[in-house]
Amino acid sequence: MTENITINMPEIVPLYPLREIIAFPYMVFTIFLKQEDMPPFEEAVLFNNLVALVKLREEPTGELFPALHEIGTLCKVMQINKLAGGGAKVVLEGVIRVRLLAIVQQTPVALSRLEPVREFAEKSMVSEALVGSLNALLKIALSYGRPLPDDVMKMIDFIDNPARLSDLVALYLNLPIDELQKLLETVDPLERLKKVYMHLTNEVQRLQIKGEVQAEVTKKVGKSQKEFLLREQMKQIQEELGEEDSRLGEANELRSKVESAHMPEDVRRIAEKEMRRLERINPASPEYTVSRTYLDYLTTIPWQVSTPDNRDINQAETILNEDHYDLKKVKERILEYLAVRSLKDKMKGPILCFVGPPGVGKTSLGKSIARTLGRKFIRISLGGMRDEAEIRGHRRTYIGALPGRIIQEINRAGSNNPVFMLDEVDKIGADFRGDPASALLEVLDPEQNFSFTDHYLDVPFDLTNVMFITTANQLDPIPAPLKDRMEVITLSGYTDEEKLNIAKSYLVAREVEENGLASMAPQFTDEAIYRVTHDYTREAGVRNLQRNIASICRKIAKEVAQGKKARPIVNPETVSELLGAPKFFDEVASEKDRVGVATGLAWTESGGDIIFVEATKMKGKEDLILTGSLGEVMKESVRAALSFVKANCAELGIDKKMFDETTLHIHVPAGSIPKDGPSAGITMATAIVSLFSGRAARRDVAMTGEMSLTGRVLAIGGLKEKVLAARRAGVKKVLAPAKNKKDLEDIPENVKNELEFFFVEDIREVFVQALNPTSPAPTAATSARTPAGAPPPQ
Structure with a gap:
């Protein structure tokens, strides 16, 4: 049916373009206008108080008509x-x-020609069902808090006209202005009602979700408020009783520590995050x-946190001299560091590697350096370490995980600039758990360790x-990349005079004090210390010397007791x-010159020592027998020496036929000890030439050289x-390679004065110096005495 509306509408009506609102039929509304927008409404008096309100599509640039929508509302x-x-x-x-x-007319007042839009509202089961559903949805929306005026709700209950109902409900929907314009332009009341129903359904769904979320939030907030009130009450009760919540106190203490730890900003953020996580975890x-x-x-x-450095170089030098005798190179390096430190506040710490035989003071030197600098001292032993996690720590996912030794020890020291000694770096192992030496690459690299993780x-x-x-006893076992990161300082063995000074200045006083003889301290003569050094020790350092001095002091203490x-x-x-009886003898001085026995010099982890290379021959097929636990390099040295002798038989005065029907046996005593290295090459050749030429080798001449x-x-x-x-x-003459002449600078003057040095470039020079011109009838080479624990030559 058609809704009859009686209105006296003039043919021409003033027009006002809308921008921000939409006007619907049956809608009573208020607008506020500027003075320049008033003319259309003032002119409306001449047109039965009517004015057309039409929304702009876009801002007009010329004519107004193209910028306006087609459908508007007469108001x-x-x-x-x-x-x-x-x-x-x-x-x-x-x-x-x-x-x-x-x-x-566009100016001064816009006048428009209009025609009314006829709406056909036929009642049907569909329209009645839509009207009923719309009313129900409105009540649901009202229950979820959608505000609607009371008079509007009363009106809706009595409106059964789809056109009027759809326009009324559209006014109170939160729709974009473009959607409202589309509803205005929907002329079919039933279609318009369907659109309004769909919009209202979406609105109710949003209100439903919002209500559920709000209810959940309210529930949680209520629970939090309840817990807060209970905690506050518990706190008040504990204060009244003089008690304190242990967990709360622990959390507050930790939070205070985090704030006062002066962490870097990124570390602080992680600590605060972990702190918040801790507060949420059950203590059980x-x-x-x-x-x-x-x-x-x-x-x-x-x-x-760091300790201030002692930058007084003179005082540092005094402390170093008080603690250690000699060691000039090391002391000079430490003083150089202090000198640079006094000129530059911020500098990277040096990475030093002390290499030398046991007992020369590598570890105690680290303590002395820490005392000199005024820093904390840390020492860990790397000997036998096989797990990479010992250096870098375990990840927190493992039960009982802890940081690595580096972080643990710095934490115990309480300072970020200690002197950190890594002892026995040459004895690190490796297995399926990783390679600690590889983990040390980052620790000992100044270009990387600024961010050690x-x-x-x-x-x-x-x-x-x-x-x-x-510290290390030898450099060879240290991986090349790790060795490259360190500044190597070699600590050589001590001379007898140096041992005497060390004993008089440090060892005797220490052991007298340790053994309770301070009030009746015995005086050790120089000759007594020399006797201990020569007859009871055979070492590069002073560890056994100290033990023997301690033994003497204990025996004196026993007599006093x-x-x-x-x-x-x-x-x-x-x-x-x-x-008691001496343990060592002068091996060379106590022996005679023998055919086929040459004296060599060897370097070991314990310092230097002498070895005897023995050669003997027997009738048989051409063969070479090697005994004495010789390594591959040493065996090759023997073969090279034998090949040289065979190739130069005529020059050396040896009958070449002797090799065809002779088995040669080379032996290096102390056969249970492995020996290797190329530096016994000239000793091997000398023993072979001595054997086949019948010329005895001089026992007071020792040699070394490849x-x-x-x-x-x-x-x-x-x-x-x-x-x-x-x-x-007891050697009198030393034969060494000519290229090693430069190393004489490291040998003390008194030692150079006691020994005769002869530097050779060719093996023939060795034969001239080491072999006697003529010898008595050759005798079978007999085993020469060798010091216990004879070392492998190198």
Whole structure:
């Protein structure tokens, strides 16, 4: 049916373009206008108080008609109230939809030609069902808090016209203005009602979800408020009883530690995140202990705590001299570091590697350096370490995980710039758990260790302020990349004079104090110390010397405890009486020159020592027998020496036929000890030539040097240690490669004065110096005495 609306609508009506709102029929609304927008409404008096409101499609650039929508609303001006500041408040009522036909006048007042839009609202089961559903949805929306005026709700209950109901409901939907315009332009009331129903359904669904979320939030907030109130009440009760919540107190203590730890910003963020996580974990959970331990480490590590360096170079030199005798190179390097440190505040700590035989003071030197610099001292032993996690720590996912030794020890020291000694770096192992030497590559690299990341902490820690010192007995086992990162300083063995000074300045006083003889301290004569050094020790360092001095002091203490008179002086006779028979002898001085036995010099982890190479021959097929636990390199040296001798038989005065029917046997005594290295090459050749020429080798001549197949004598290492061993053994002359002449600078003057040095370039020179011109009838080479634990030559 058609809804009959009686209205006297003029053919021409004033028009006002809308921008931000949409006007619907039956709608009473208010708009506020500026003074320049008033003319259409003032002119409406001439047109039965009617004005057309049509929304703009876009801002007009010329003519107004193309910029307007086709469908608008004819409104009646109900009231105009002038405002004090200019403009007016206009009350309007929507009458009917109208179609814009033309703009007949654009200025000064827009006048439009319109025609009413006829709506056909036929009642049907569909329209009745839609009206009922719409009413139900409105009540649901109202139950979810959708605000609707009471008078509107009453009106809706009595409206059964789909056209009017759809327009009324559309007013209170939160729809975009373009959607409202589309509803206005939907002329079919039933279609318009369907669209409104769909929009209202979406609105109800949004309200439903919002209500559910709000209910959940309210529930949680209520629970949190309840817990907060209960905690506050519990706290108040505990305060009244004089008690404290242990968990709360622990959390507050940790939070205070985090704030006062002076962590880097990125570490602080991680600590605060872990702190929030800890507060949510049940204390009975294993995760609580893991998180608590982690925070303990983060807060106790000395991120910004350091000890001030002692920059007084003169005082540092005095301290170094007080603690250690000689060691000029090491002391000079430490003083150089202090000098640079006094000129530059921020510098990377040096990475030093002390290499030398046992007992020369490598470890104690680290303590002295720490005392000199005024820093904390840390020492860990790497000997036998096989697990990479010992250096870098375990990840926190493992039960019982802890940081690596680097972070643990720095944490214990409480300073981020200690002197950190890594002892026995040459004895690190490797297995399926990783390679600790590879983990040390980052620790001992100044270009990387500014951000050393322990697996447990999982945050970077700056190690550039730490002075790392490593110690080793030999360099060969250390991987090349690790060796490249360290500044190697070699500590050679001590001479007898140096041992005497060390004993008088340090060892005797220490052992007298340790054994309770301070009030009756015996005086050790120089001869007594020399007797201990020569007859009871055979070492590069002073560890066994200290043990023997301690043994003498204990025996004197025993005599005092038994009521005997304390010995005021310890002389050589006292040493022999208290320590018993000598353990070592001058190996060379006690022997005679022999055919086929040559004296060589060797370098070992314990310093230098002498070896005897014995050669003998027997009738049989041409063959070579090698005994004495010789390594592959040493065996090759024997074969090279034998090939040289065979090739130069005529020159050496040897009958070549002797080799065809002779089996040659080379033996190096102390057969249970493995021996290897190329530096016994000239010793092997000398023993072979002595055997086949019948010329005895001089026992007071010791030699060292690698020999090539053409007879050239090549350079070797460890000359100082070998020379000191020769001196201890009673050798008078030392033969060494000419290329090692430069190493004489490292040998003390008194040693050079006691020994005769002869530097050779060719093996023939060795034969001239080491073999007697003529010898008595050749005798079978007999086994020469060799010091216990004879070392492998190199």
